[in-house]
Amino acid sequence: MNTPLKGAAIIGQSGGPSAVINASAYGVIKTALENENITKVYGANHGIKGVLNDRLLIMDEEDPKELERLLYTPSSALGSCRYKIADPDVDDTDYKRILEIFKKYDVRYFFYNGGNDSMDTCAKVSRYMAKVGYDCMVMGVPKTIDNDLFGTDHCPGFSSAAKYIATSIMEVCRDAQVYDTGMITVIECMGRHAGWLTAAAQLANAMGEGPDFIYLPEVDFDMDKFVAEVSQRYKENGNCIVAVSEGIHYADGSFVSEAKTAATDGFGHAQLGGLAAMLANVMKEKTGAKVRGIELSLLQRCAAHCASGNDIQESFMSGKVAVESAVSGITGKMVGFECEREGGYVCKPKLFDLDEVANFEKKFPREWINKEGNGVLQPFVDYALPLIQGETPMVKENGLPRFCKLKKVFAE
C-alpha cells in the first residue's frame, strides 16, 4: 500500500434524486471526516457545477448528529445538477477550472455520486488529473433508481424505488378492485430506456396482489395487441390493472407517450397528461369501461419513508468503501456490488473501472420477460426480492419525517 495522500476531499451529487443518495453521501462524508489523511471535507453545491463555481460546503462545520439524518433524507442534500462535461480533448476549460479549485483547496480526493453521466464525469476528471500529473484519487459512488449501470449487481436507489412501487401497486390494486362495477387501471412507472422499475410491479404479484399485465421498454409496444389483451382480461374478470414503463415505444422507436393517436386526440394535439392517462383513455374509448390512469411520478424516487433497509445500508457501504479505497491509493473506480443469493443474500462491494461503467445502459434481460411481452418472470423476483428487505429506521417527529437540515457553511 502506498503512503496515503494527505489533503481535502470533495463529494458531489449529480443527476436525478433517489431515496438513498444521501445515505451514500453520508458514507463518504462520515468516513472522510473520520479519516486522518483527509484534512477537510467539502460538499460541492449542485455537483460539478459547485466545483466550477467555487461553491463548496464545509462538511466539518455540520453537526454530526444532523448529518446522520442523511441516511433517511431523500433527494440530493448537497444539491444536484445535470451538467454534461465536455470531452477534455475537445474543450478543457472546465477541467482547468476544476484543477484550479482542487489546488486552491488542496483537494486530493474527489467522490462523485450519481448515475451513468456522473460516472462519465468522474472518469473524465480522473483521466485529466492523471494526464496533468495532479495527484488526486477519483472515485464513483453509484446511484440510480433506473438500475441501469453496467457491471454492478444493482444500483443504490433502485431497491427503495422498487419497494415503493411494489407497495403502492399492492395498495392501488386493492383500491382498484373494490367495486363490483369494474375498472381498467393503468399505472405508469419511471424508466425511459430500461424496464427495471416497472418490473418491480411483479413483486406485488409475488405477494398475490399485482397487475394483470406489465409492459417494459425492452419489448416493442403494439397498441392493437395492448388493447386486445386488456379488453380480453377486462371482459373475463370485469377488471384489469396494468403497469407500464414511461419509456414504452413502438417498433420504430417513437415513444408511445409522445405519439398522437387518433384514439386520444383526432386533431393531433399534444396531450398534457402522461402516458397513463393516455392509455387509460384509449381503453375507455375501446371498451367503455371506467378507467383510471395513475402516474407514480416523483413519488417513486423520493419516498424515503418507504426506503429499503438493505438499500440504505448498501448505499452507505458504497460511500464508505469509496473513501477507504481512495485512501488506500485506488483511483478511477466505481464502488458497485457483487451479490450472492443462494443460501441467503450477501452483498459485497466490488470495484469497477469507471471507463467501463460510464455511458453504458444495462437493459432489463429479455429472458426475464414472458414470451407474450406483457409480463415479468420469476428470475426477476428472485433477483429483486432480497434488495427490498428491511425497513428504514427513520425516526419521525410529530408523526412525520424529520429530514437533515444542513447549516450550509460555504468555504471562504
Added chain:
Amino acid sequence: MNTPLKGAAIIGQSGGPSAVINASAYGVIKTALENENITKVYGANHGIKGVLNDRLLIMDEEDPKELERLLYTPSSALGSCRYKIADPDVDDTDYKRILEIFKKYDVRYFFYNGGNDSMDTCAKVSRYMAKVGYDCMVMGVPKTIDNDLFGTDHCPGFSSAAKYIATSIMEVCRDAQVYDTGMITVIECMGRHAGWLTAAAQLANAMGEGPDFIYLPEVDFDMDKFVAEVSQRYKENGNCIVAVSEGIHYADGSFVSEAKTAATDGFGHAQLGGLAAMLANVMKEKTGAKVRGIELSLLQRCAAHCASGNDIQESFMSGKVAVESAVSGITGKMVGFECEREGGYVCKPKLFDLDEVANFEKKFPREWINKEGNGVLQPFVDYALPLIQGETPMVKENGLPRFCKLKKVFAE
C-alpha cells in the same frame, strides 16, 4: 338497559376506500364475533348491494388471525358500492328486499361503514325497520378521507390520508428543489367539495418543508391571481411548489379541472390529464419555467403502509363502540369522535343522530385559510397534528405488506 336483541349481524362497507376502513370493520366484526347476543356475523359483499343480492360472507368462517390483518389492509375488504338507495316513501322496493333478507338470516344488527351517502342509507334503513316494526339495531360507522362528516371531530380515514399527503409532499418538495435550475411543481390532492385533504400539505410546512401556496375549494379560484402569485414566487426563489384541491372552482362554480382555458388548449378540447398537469402547463406557458404536475390520485386514500397509528386505533374503536352500543339497545346513531387537544390529545367516541349526519358536508373553515386565500393557518395544524401521530404496526412479509386474504365463504 333493555334485554339485548339476540340474532345475527351484518356489516357492510360503502363508498370510496380508505387506508383504515377495514380497521373499523374489524372493530365491528371482532366485537360482534365475541358477543354472546350476536349469533352470526355476516359481511355484505359490496355494501347494501350485497344485502339486496343475498351475497353475505360468513365472518365466523374466517381465521381470527387472518381477520386481524384487516387492521392494516387498505380499501374495503368486503367490497364496496356506490348505490344511492331510494327514499322509502317514493319507492320501498329495496327496503322490502332488505327486510326479507334480514328476516331470512334473523338479522338484528346492521352496521354500515362509509361516508355521507352511507350514513344516509343507514338512516333510511333504520327508519324503515322502525316503521314496519322489525326489531333491528342500525348503527353507522364513519369513514371518509374527505373529513366532511357533520358533528364528529374528524373522520376515520382522514388522518391516514393526511399523514400520507404531508409525508409525500415533504419528500416531493425535497426532490423538486434539488437542481439549481428551478421548477414549478403543482401537486393535486383529492377533495371535490372540501379542502381538508389538501390542507394537510400545511403539516409539511409545519416541518419546514412544504409548498409555497395551498389552494382549497372553500375559496373561489382566480386564475390570474394564481398565475401572478406563482410567477412572483418563482421569480423570487427560482422555484415554486403549490398544492391544489381537485375541487377548486371559479366564482361561477365551474371546476377549474373541467374548464377549457385558452392557455391549455385553444381549441377547447377536453384535457386528458388532470388538474395538476393543466395548471402546470398554464404556468409553463406564462413563465417558461420547467414544470411538473403531480396527482396523488388513489395513492392518498389507500396508502396503508403510511397509515396513522391513531387513525387505526380510533377506526377500530368506532366499530367496537358501534357494536357495544347496538347491543345495549341504541339504534339510529353514528359513532363519531369528540376530542380534547389542550393538555394532550384525547379522542372519545360520541354518538350522533344518523339523520343529522346524513347528507351534510362539513367544509374547511374559512377562518383557517389566510386572507389571501392561498395558505392554511396554524389552527388547522393544531387540529390535525394529533391525528397523524403513531405509525402502523403492520407486519411485512418479504419486505412488503401482507394484506388480509378472506376465505369469502358465502351464506347458503
